Amino acid sequence: MRADSGKTVSVWMDTAELPRPPALEKDLTVDVCVVGAGIAGLTTAYRLSGEGRSVVVVDDGPLAGGETARTTAHLSNALDDRYGWIEQVHGEKGARLTAESHTAAIDAIERWTREEGIDCGFERLDGYLFNPPEEEEGVDLARERDAARRAGLADVEIVARAPLSLFDTGPALRFPRQGQFHPLLYLRGIAAAIERRGGRLAKAHAAKIEGGAHPSVETADGRVVRAGSVVVATNSPVNLRLAIHTKQAPYRTYVIGVRVPHGVAPRALLWDTLEPYHYLRSQPLGDGGDELLIVGGEDHKTGQEDPGERHSRLEGWARTRFPSMGDVIYRWSGQVMETVDGLAFIGASPDGVQNVYVATGDSGMGMTHGTIAGILIGDLVLGRENPWAEIYDPSRISLRAAANFAKENVNVALQYADYALPAEAEGPQEIPAGEGAVLVEGVKRIAAYRDPSGAVHRHSAVCVHLGCVVAWNPLEKSWDCPCHGSRFDPYGRVVNGPANRDLDPD
């Protein structure tokens, strides 16, 4: 499939075709309108259609064609931000609910896969967290084990090394019964189940979202969906200006897929503790005995660093550990929304508008957080109690995460200094074909892209969300905003929120 979230192609996009929903041709009235057809939106629609609610899912791109297509699809309850820290910030009860919800998400995917007969390669396997030799301090594994056990993960234990024949990880923390799958094959099955239950999938851009007593979604071409509830599952909510965007920060993350002989890749999920860390898994290639070793990492703030050497650094890291590995056959990148307190924001929209729900802040755990969103928002829409509601409440303010909050917002404030930066090119004549650059013309900043035929496409470089200057991403051929992660294609068309419209003409 083709995704619209960037130029690179993940192994998932390359090995799954998803149906293309038709355009929304007339106004609709439904119980629930879901905006965004990634894992959070589709899971929510699946859950609610299973409860007899009429649903429509609208998205202006391909099904699961946003960040869901760019994951490495680890299914894990080993929190990226570590249980020791989650316990400090959210308390012992909060850490227990966190572990419970991520465990339940993996269980739900396993159950739905079985019930719907979805052939997506779901498998259970263990996960290992280890301190790499180049890490001077690392994570205190015993402390993290104890915190994980207090959170209810009683089987977490320290082992002498992760089960890899080729490199010795040294002592590692083993998290049993994690999972992995092919995310797009899974969501193809979930989408089919939604339609079997009478739900609708439609291609449309949600231009205006209204809540209150009579919620509605108006599309860019003038159709109106009237609904009892609206769920905004657009990776970064497009219905909010500020309420959530000061509490999470966008990061780019990089992934390579390397051909390795059968038996070389780990039958496990692996994470090291570097900052930023590396993450590994394997995937059958289906063309003989070889497998794909998937290695991710090298994260940085969106729009603030050059993707340049990221993939080759990942390759170097992997080659020293797996010398027999073959060619790198996939290179892709994705975007992670890191919340200041380590947990996603899932629940009632924090602007107080009634009957609107949001799911965002994947925190590097997008597959489980997206599934939790489906379960939790499903319950909220149905008026049922859910014990996880408080820890994921989008309105929460975690005072113990104040240092992270301040750090990320100082970083955003500094991005406005980009208005003082010199031009990246003196004029469009300096921009190579297929590349972009920010030009300076008087007080204006221009996002200029030269297409492969040589024509130059110009837009204002001022992000339509809150006015930061976008930066050219030469890997994904996109304009990325360094403040809250909005992204636009080379022609200025919006591909990721919080912006919900295209860049202005220059």
Ligand code: FES
């Ligand atoms: Fe907020 Fe661009 S995403 S200013």
